Amino acid sequence: DAKTTQPNSMESNEEEPVHLPCNHSTISGTDYIHWYRQLPSQGPEYVIHGLTSNVNNRMASLAIAEDRKSSTLILHRATLRDAAVYYCILNSGGYQKVTFGIGTKLQVIP
Amino acid sequence: DSGVTQTPKHLITATGQRVTLRCSPRSGDLSVYWYQQSLDQGLQFLIQYYNGEERAKGNILERFSAQQFPDLHSELNLSSLELGDSALYFCASSVEARSNTGELFFGEGSRLTVL
Numbered sequence: 001d002a003k004t005t006q007p008n009s010m011e012s013n014e015e016e017p018v019h020l021p022c023n024h025s026t027i028s029g030t031d032y033i034h035w036y037r038q039l040p041s042q043g044p045e046y047v048i049h050g051l052t053s054n055v056n057n058r059m060a061s062l063a064i065a066e067d068r069k070s071s072t073l074i075l076h077r078a079t080l081r082d083a084a085v086y087y088c089i090l091n092s093g094g095y096q097k098v099t100f101g102i103g104t105k106l107q108v109i110p
Numbered sequence: 111d112s113g114v115t116q117t118p119k120h121l122i123t124a125t126g127q128r129v130t131l132r133c134s135p136r137s138g139d140l141s142v143y144w145y146q147q148s149l150d151q152g153l154q155f156l157i158q159y160y161n162g163e164e165r166a167k168g169n170i171l172e173r174f175s176a177q178q179f180p181d182l183h184s185e186l187n188l189s190s191l192e193l194g195d196s197a198l199y200f201c202a203s204s205v206e207a208r209s210n211t212g213e214l215f216f217g218e219g220s221r222l223t224v225l
Contacts, residue, residue, distance in 0.1 A: 032210045043112065043200050043216030044153070087152075094208035095143060096166035100153035 004088045009105045012078045020073040020104055022088030027068050030092040035062065035073045037084040038103070044087065047073065083108045113137060116201050116217035124225055128189040131220045133201030135182055141165070141207050142184040143214065144176055147198040159184055160207040188222070196224045 005023040012018040024033065034049040048055055048062045050071075055062040061074040075082055087103040113136035123129055135142050144156040146169075155168035159178035170176075173191075178184040188195060198221050202214040 030210065036214075041218075043114075043202070043218050044214075045112065045216065046213040049211065091210045093210065094166075095202075095204065095214055096155060096158045096168065096208070098155070100145075100155075102150070102152045 003099060004090060004101060006086070006088055006101065006104045008102065009107065011107045011109060012075075013109050014080060015077050018075040018078045018082070018106065018108075020075070020086050020088075020106065021070065022072070023070045024088070024090055025069045027090060028092055031068075031090040032092065033062065033064060033068075033071050034089045034091050034098075035060070036087045036089065036100075037082075038087070039081075039084045044100075047086070049091075078106075078108045080108050080110065082106065112215040112217065114201060114203050114215050114217035116199075116220050118220055119218065120221050120223075122223045122225065123191060125191055125193060127191050127224075128187065129191065129222065131186040131188070131199050131201075131222075133184045133186070133203075133217060135184070135201075135203030136215050139203035139205050139215070140182065141204045142178055142182070143202040143204075144170075144184070144186050145200040145202065147200060147219070148194075149197075153200065156186070158207075165207055191224045193224050196222055198222075 035047040036044040038044040063072045085103040115134040140161045145153040156170040158166040176186045198219045202216045
């Protein structure tokens with residue numbers, strides 16, 4: 001199964017944009033890129049997903065490289081509530097085959 | 111609120127004991143997943159049930175078992191507990207058994223401490 005690589009941690013100032021990178025060089029053509037985040041003391045929650053085109057929703061934007069070997073989750077204006085662990089995962093055959101790694105711990109500085 | 115309910119939220123027990131964790135999926139979801147999250151570790155997939163049937167197994171120990179009942183709630187049974195079983199156990203649910211576009215909805219987890 002294809003794996004993802006993310007930085008262990010990142011910092012951002014409050015109210016500034018945040019770009020969270022994810023590398024997935026062995027991605028297959030049927031892999032959807034999903035992002036989840038886990039707030040402190042909570043279960044993970046879905047953020048966004050995409051296949052080839054960039055995607056936007058009320059929470060974030062997902063920018064996918066043309067060769068699909070990397071992607072970036074964009075939080076347009078970080079708030080303190082965005083401090084969480086962000087997981088980038090690949091899903092082609094159902095969540096039973098998905099690997100959630102350690103993710104990126106985002107710290108938002110007031 | 112994800113709509114997934116897990117009980118208990120916290121559980122402290124001793125080595126060698128047996129515990130049961132309970133999960134009620136989101137209304138309408140037929141699929142239930144169990145995950146284990148140890149300190150500073152990622153989520154480890156344990157097992158999946160769909161509409162009462164076991165659908166997939168991950169890194170689940172033989173001392174652990176699960177089932178999904180006709181009302182779709184699920185229980186994870188952990189026996190002969192060891193110190194290393196101390197972790198957060200998450201339940202998640204989804205509509206479909208196998209989807210690459212659907213969302214997983216997670217509960218808030220059950221924190222198990224084995225002393």
